[in-house]
Amino acid sequence: MTILVTGATGNVGGHVLRQLLGRGVPVRALTRNPAAAKLPDGVEVVAGDLAAPETLEAAFDGVSAAYLITFDGSDGAALSTGPQVAKLAIDAGVRHVTMLWSGRPGPFEADIAASGLSWTTLQPVEFMSNTLLWAESIRAEGVVRDPFAGLRSAMVHEADIAAVAVETLLGTGHEGREYVLSGPEVLTVPDKIEQLGAAIGRELRFIELTEEQARARLRDMGASPEAVDHVIGWYADPPVEGYTVVDTVERVTGRPARTFAHWAAENADAFR
Ligand SMILES: NC(=O)c1ccc[n+]([C@@H]2O[C@H](COP(=O)([O-])OP(=O)(O)OC[C@H]3O[C@@H](n4cnc5c(N)ncnc54)[C@H](OP(=O)(O)O)[C@@H]3O)[C@@H](O)[C@H]2O)c1
Known part of the structure; x- marks a missing residue:
């Protein structure tokens, strides 16, 4: 019962991969570039691109379940290959x-759902790992620059998103469910900074960016105009789910969602 993990070189997929391995499940990792992928021993690595279904036949061969990202990393856009990917999965007997949503419902999830395949969609709010964006200025200056100081976020640990994914891949009763995933508490930007400072034993300063400065930073990072609008729109006026704690992680995994203090302690070295 091999499980196919896409996004395996990324945040959530990396946790999915390691958690499945930890449970002794045979895992096949998909990557567009096997030579660059640094994946743990015991993982079968297969080359393929979800935006190019003709590259995916070997990936699905003999697979019983699959964790699928729904965006194309080459341009950040939603994948439009749902019908072809669904056919490959159905033909392989998956x-x-x-599926991990891209922050909003996309055509990929809709096409998979319409295909007759059994599916679950994970709809996490803000990832805790987004604070890694602050790592460089914290290391260099002890400073965080960000817009929207008052933003409240029920940010979620990527390992918890993965833990829910693993339960849905190995268990039953998750078919046709859209799981909104949050962490265990609502934090403001100053709350996050305080907890990061505590984790590294350093007092940190906050400098609030204007919206235009935040847009420019995203553009400099290579974000498309659409992605810039989406991210800034979310931060400026987050949907209620973005700052609402839900108990999905605990309901599905049987364990409470990890706190940001836990995440900060685990990742402290990135900020030192
Ligand atoms: N950050 C947030 O707060 C947040 C909140 C909700 C949703 N999201 C969504 O979560 C997603 C990011 O997840 P993540 O952080 O786990 O990923 P990530 O760390 O950004 O890594 C991207 C992964 O996707 C793979 N990938 C990209 N395009 C691919 C393609 N065309 N075919 C096959 N593999 C491809 C990459 O694999 P290779 O490079 O090895 O091929 C890599 O493993 C985004 O869609 C984002 O919008 C983010």
Whole structure:
């Protein structure tokens, strides 16, 4: 019962991969560039691109379930290959797919759902790892620059997103479910900074950016105009789910969602 993990070289997929391995499940990792992928021993690595379905036949061969990202990393856009990917999965006898949304419902999830495959969609709010964006200025100057100081976020640990994914891939009762995933508390930007400072034993300063400065930073990072609008729109006027704690992680995994203090302690070295 091999499980296909896409996004395996990334945040959430990396946790999915390691958690499945930890449970002794055979895992096949998909990457567009196997030579650059640094994946743990015991993982079968296969080359393929979700935006190019003709590259994916070997990836699905003999797979019982799959964790699927729904965006194309080459331009950040939503994948439009849902019908072809669904056909490959159905032809290979895949039992279930679990999909990570891109922050809003996309055509990929809709096409998979319409295909007759059994599916679950994970709809996490803000990832805790987004604070890694602050790592360089914290290391260099002890400073965080960010817009929207008052933003409240029920940010979620990527390992918890993955833990829910793993339960949906290995268990039953998750078919046709859209799981909104949050962490265990609502934090403001100053709350996050305080907790990071505590984790590294350093007092940190906050400098609030204007919206235009925040847009420019995203553009400099290579974000498309659409992605800039989406991210800034979310931060300026987050949907209620973005700052609402839900108990999905605990309901699905049987364990409470990890706190940001936990995340900060685990990742402290990145900020030192
Ligand atoms: N950050 C947030 O707060 C947040 C909140 C909600 C949703 N999201 C969504 O979560 C997603 C990011 O997840 P993540 O952080 O786990 O990923 P990530 O760390 O950004 O890594 C991207 C992964 O996707 C793979 N990938 C990209 N395009 C691909 C393609 N065309 N075919 C096959 N693999 C491809 C990459 O694999 P290779 O490079 O090895 O091929 C890599 O493993 C985004 O869609 C984002 O919008 C983010």
